[in-house]
Amino acid sequence: MGKGSFTKYLLITLSSIFIFVMLIMPLMVILSEAFKNGISAYADVLSDAFTLHALRLTLFATFVSVVCNTIFGLFAAWALTRFYYKRSKFLTTLIDIPFAISPVIAGLIFSLTFGRIGWAQPILNIFHIKIVFAVTGIVLVTIFVTLPFIARSVMPVLHARGTEEEEAAALMGAGGFTIFRKITFPHIKWALLYGIILCTARAMGEFGAVSVVSGHLRGKTDTLPLLVEILYNDFKMADAFAVSTILVLLALILLILKNVVEYKWHSAKE
């Protein structure tokens, strides 16, 4: 064995150990803790009405935020790469704010704006609208923290493509929507899907911001990550880990989808 291959194997061993300790072991712990009290206890936790409600709420909040952010993200990416050249740096920074702000702060911003002591409260009171400590608030903060994902994944592709094809189409008399459908969309399709998957993953797992505006009402405003925390703090270790497995499963599905998209994207390029 030469010196070079020694270094090679050393590095491979080190990174394998690292991956095992940082990724595989925690995953195994989740599974073993979840099934600690047996399969039937595990099934009981998953079929509990509050668990199912939390799952529905998580999926609902994720769905609405992904839909909103897809629409907004596309418009923003389109506008920033095609029209507002001079101001685009500033506007791009604006979109990135949710990346920079800690989710807890994001939650507090919403709570202090729309809550009982917030400045928007008198207006909301007139129309009897409740935003924070209700599902609306959870959806709003989830939209906020996942805002940049889709715009940020689509923009590089639009930049790289340039505007020639679209200009040509416009000269030939195509309307805005036809240009988008026939020329822009096919290019950004994979990048968009990639952004949607990242956005979904982030929205599903959001804890900090949602925790601040949720109010933790059981069967009303508890999402899956919040339910995990409540069970954990209630000395229900096995139950907490059982609920976590739902999130792990959803994450794994998304991970596989992400890999499929990456693969197709690559082959589409070639």
Next chain:
Amino acid sequence: MKKRIILFAVLLVALAVMAGCKSDSESASSTQLVNVSYDPTRELYQDYNELFIKHWKEKTGQDVTVTQSHGGSGAQARSVIEGNDADVVTLALEYDVTAIEKAGLISKGWQNKFPHDSAPYTSTIVFLVRKGNPKNIKDWDDLIKPGVGIITPNPKTSGGARWNYLAAWAYANEKYQGDDTQMKDYMKKLFANVLVLDSGARGATTTFVENGQGDVLLAWENEAYLSLKEHPGEFEIVSPSISVLAQPSVAVVDKIAEERGTSQLAEEYLNYLYSPEAQKVAAENFYRPTDENILKDYADKFDLNMKLVNINDPLFGGWDKVQETHFTDGGIFDQIYSK
């Protein structure tokens, strides 16, 4: 064109569902009750709600649904102040309910609205030791012996840990008859034996129960029993001769209950906590009932010979005074822990 229509359809659906959720939470105002509570009371109130729903149905013929909310006691109080619509709060500390009172949502004098300072059940600090009690820990004295590893959270950051600290202080006061130097000396030895000073009570429990660190955990009686339940045959509870009496407070959030027309329901919800049936539910969930007769029925579970000292006892003089003498920078805790 088709895509645009789909886009709008999706948007409309999303908006409709959002609106649906909102009206869902607003309808049926009089027979819905929201109880904002703190972390380890989830199962207690799950059981109690069943009992109360039956009771209210018998009394008025009305069906009522109770929504529970759980989290850290301080954070829960904050959420009520910022707009979480609670009809009643059942929190860990009088201090947290007072914070809501100061925000103008609860009327003054709530402490006297219900019996026993508006605390229907109490708890105290006990020792959780490993099976067979290998270090033979019986009382506070045994904790300062060399080689005993103590797990307790940091009183600077954890509300629960302050109770642990004060329970030890109460013991030292009794033993050294108020001699300041000897009391501080005892506390110094006690904290010298602390292996891990976690930032919160939950972390300390995990350190002791899951990670197997230390010989004794200073814990709430109800939480110690939950650990026994989760890990049968691994731990034992030791009740010291003296400890603190914690009174988790309950109150009707007057302003919100009035707005929602639930004042009567909310009041009965808290009143019924003092009924013999509800007191039994509290005991089954490891909280000490305030009803003396029920408490006696559970003498095998709760050590009734412990001397329990209230926070308003002259020794402590209430939270404000305790905070000032013990836990401010340079207070007694800093003196005994830093050296």
